Amino acid sequence: MDAYAPATQDLQPSSSSLSYLNSQSEGFARYGIQHYPKKRWMPMRLVGDFAANPEDKWGGRNLVRWTEYTYQGLRICNYGSIFFGQFWLTATCGNAHRAMDSADRWWDRFTAPGTKSDGIVHGPSQIYPYALENYVVAGDSHVGETKSSYTRERLNYLLQYKFGAARRQ
Amino acid sequence: MKYFLRFGLGRFGAPATLLGGLALMNAACQDVTAGGRRGPAEVLWRTPVAERFAGTISVPITDGDHFYITGTGVAAFDRETGALVWKSSRFTSSIPTYVDVQDGRVFAAEAVAFAFDAETGRELWRAPLDADASLSQNTADEHAFYVGTRNHRVYALNVETGQPLWVVDLGPGWPYESLVKGISISGDTVYAAVERAYSQNGYLATGIIVALDRDTGRELWRHENGTGQDPHGIIGAPTVAGRLLLASDHRGNAFYAVDRFTGREVWRTPTELGFPGPEAPPIAVGDVAYASGADTYVYAMDLQTGRVIWKTRPAMGSSVFHAVCGNAVFNNFLGLGIVDRHSGKLLGTMFEGNEHPTSGFAVHDDRIFFLTTEAAYALKCP
Numbered sequence: 195m196d197a198y199a200p201a202t203q204d205l206q207p208s209s210s211s212l213s214y215l216n217s218q219s220e221g222f223a224r225y226g227i228q229h230y231p232k233k234r235w236m237p238m239r240l241v242g243d244f245a246a247n248p249e250d251k252w253g254g255r256n257l258v259r260w261t262e263y264t265y266q267g268l269r270i271c272n273y274g275s276i277f278f279g280q281f282w283l284t285a286t287c288g289n290a291h292r293a294m295d296s297a298d299r300w301w302d303r304f305t306a307p308g309t310k311s312d313g314i315v316h317g318p319s320q321i322y323p324y325a326l327e328n329y330v331v332a333g334d335s336h337v338g339e340t341k342s343s344y345t346r347e348r349l350n351y352l353l354q355y356k357f358g359a360a361r362r363q
Numbered sequence: 364m365k366y367f368l369r370f371g372l373g374r375f376g377a378p379a380t381l382l383g384g385l386a387l388m389n390a391a392c393q394d395v396t397a398g399g400r401r402g403p404a405e406v407l408w409r410t411p412v413a414e415r416f417a418g419t420i421s422v423p424i425t426d427g428d429h430f431y432i433t434g435t436g437v438a439a440f441d442r443e444t445g446a447l448v449w450k451s452s453r454f455t456s457s458i459p460t461y462v463d464v465q466d467g468r469v470f471a472a473e474a475v476a477f478a479f480d481a482e483t484g485r486e487l488w489r490a491p492l493d494a495d496a497s498l499s500q501n502t503a504d505e506h507a508f509y510v511g512t513r514n515h516r517v518y519a520l521n522v523e524t525g526q527p528l529w530v531v532d533l534g535p536g537w538p539y540e541s542l543v544k545g546i547s548i549s550g551d552t553v554y555a556a557v558e559r560a561y562s563q564n565g566y567l568a569t570g571i572i573v574a575l576d577r578d579t580g581r582e583l584w585r586h587e588n589g590t591g592q593d594p595h596g597i598i599g600a601p602t603v604a605g606r607l608l609l610a611s612d613h614r615g616n617a618f619y620a621v622d623r624f625t626g627r628e629v630w631r632t633p634t635e636l637g638f639p640g641p642e643a644p645p646i647a648v649g650d651v652a653y654a655s656g657a658d659t660y661v662y663a664m665d666l667q668t669g670r671v672i673w674k675t676r677p678a679m680g681s682s683v684f685h686a687v688c689g690n691a692v693f694n695n696f697l698g699l700g701i702v703d704r705h706s707g708k709l710l711g712t713m714f715e716g717n718e719h720p721t722s723g724f725a726v727h728d729d730r731i732f733f734l735t736t737e738a739a740y741a742l743k744c745p
Contacts, residue, residue: 222564222566223564223565223566225639230679230680249717255716255717259716310679326566326594326614326639327613327614327638327639327640327657328637328638328639329639329657329681330638330657330659330679330680330681331680331681331697332678332679332680332696332697332698332715333680333697343717343719343736344697344719347418347420347697347719347721347736348681348697350420351420351683354420354460354498355420355498355598355642355683357565358498358513358540358542358565360456360457360458360473360495360497360498361419361420361457361458361460361497362456362457362458363415363435363453363454363456363457363458
């Protein structure tokens with residue numbers, strides 16, 4: 195099987211292929227940009243960033259925000275409805291927000307508990323080997339990283355301040 | 364009424380009330396970038412900016428009356444209302460990162476140095492330079508406008524006419540492009556910061572501070588923060604603080620201070636390893652130097668020794684600009700971090716949404732000014 199799909203061996207951490215690739219020196223100044231998004235509602239961020247640009251209406255940032263609003267609304271509903279005697283509503287809203295919590299925790303446990311990761315690429319794996327500097331952004335998920343406005347902003351900054359490229363009118 | 368009490372309030376009123384609460388909560392949680400005034404610092408005004416003025420990675424300045432930014436030209440905004448007061452003529456090629464104001468004149472430089480009237484924006488003079496100067500933090504005093512170019516030359520231009528008073532090459536014979544990063548002035552001395560490249564791609568470099576006589580351009584001393592065998596550098600104009608010059612070695616991951624009379628390094632404070640170093644020089648307030656770094660921290664250091672008094676991480680984002688205003692240290696990490704400058708306690712963050720800060724800061728009294736991807740802002744400092 196491996197003969198037909200050598201990547202299964204090559205992409206293993208510390209494989210000879212990866213070690214060779216990372217050991218090659220590059221004769222130019224290089225900078226890395228790493229994204230460390232908040233882990234809360236990561237599946238929603240991934241879905242949004244996959245479907246649209248992170249900053250767009252249906253992008254990951256807005257989906258996370260709306261998910262958080264919904265969650266907080268359900269919590270208010272959960273506890274507030276007690277005062278109205280609407281116990282069926284208490285149970286429904288409570289179950290709903292607990293289910294959201296569970297789904298969020300499940301994704302974290304399933305992918306990379308305790309580390310800074312969006313579940314696609316782990317934090318340390320984002321480090322550009324031998325880069326002069328690796329910048330970090332409290333930004334978007336890996337699927338949205340290349341089309342993120344944060345990445346664009348950091349690239350502009352690096353070009354201007356590190357590579358000395360004057361910004362044209 | 365009876366029907367309403369029985370069914371409206373009893374059966375449907377509860378969900379309706381809860382939904383109403385949810386709507387109110389949503390409104391309360393609205394992103395401050397939408398123009399709201401919530402957060403650790405009150406938004407005083409917001410003025411949308413267009414063309415190349417929005418989103419420029421620049422450092423604005425204020426003289427107390429106006430707030431100046433660069434884009435296709437210089438634009439001035441009223442400090443109190445944020446109204447656009449004037450927009451200057453266009454620059455010739457690139458957008459200057461820095462702008463300075465002195466005695467009723469606004470100065471900026473790219474391939475050409477410009478002076479504008481601070482009240483009207485009328486162009487007073489323009490002076491050609493040997494190379495682009497848009498990346499240097501150029502500075503003016505009552506005597507001259509001091510400009511540093513990417514050909515490691517420093518110009519002193521007469522503030523009245525733009526005629527060169529003197530021109531100095533900081534590195535005649537240097538084989539690689541070496542940019543002047545900033546110039547500061549104190550008394551009769553001009554301090555120029557230049558990043559000397561020791562390799563064609565700039566991988567190996569050092570940061571050099573050169574002290575020059577203000578009247579003649581004669582070199583008094585120079586301090587180099589490396590040997591050229593490993594990455595070092597300097598960014599922005601050194602901050603004058605008593606006997607010291609404060610600077611940032613952004614590739615050597617350290618803040619450092621140099622005695623401005625002898626050129627001797629007094630202290631060096633490393634930032635976190637594994638991250639880029641500081642991106643702007645520290646700011647001195649009293650006996651404390653405040654700074655932020657691309658290592659995501661905001662620092663307070665003892666001015667005389669460089670000892671770290673506190674350091675705080677507002678967010679997991681590299682900070683590239685900072686300012687002290689009121690009781691707070693502000694930093695730009697593609698969001699706005701606000702830290703109590705006495706305790707180091709994080710007061711909060713703002714502008715973490717789609718509209719995020721792009722510029723450095725200008726401070727006057729209790730107000731701080733900056734640009735975002737869409738607008739110019741004034742905030743009241745906590």
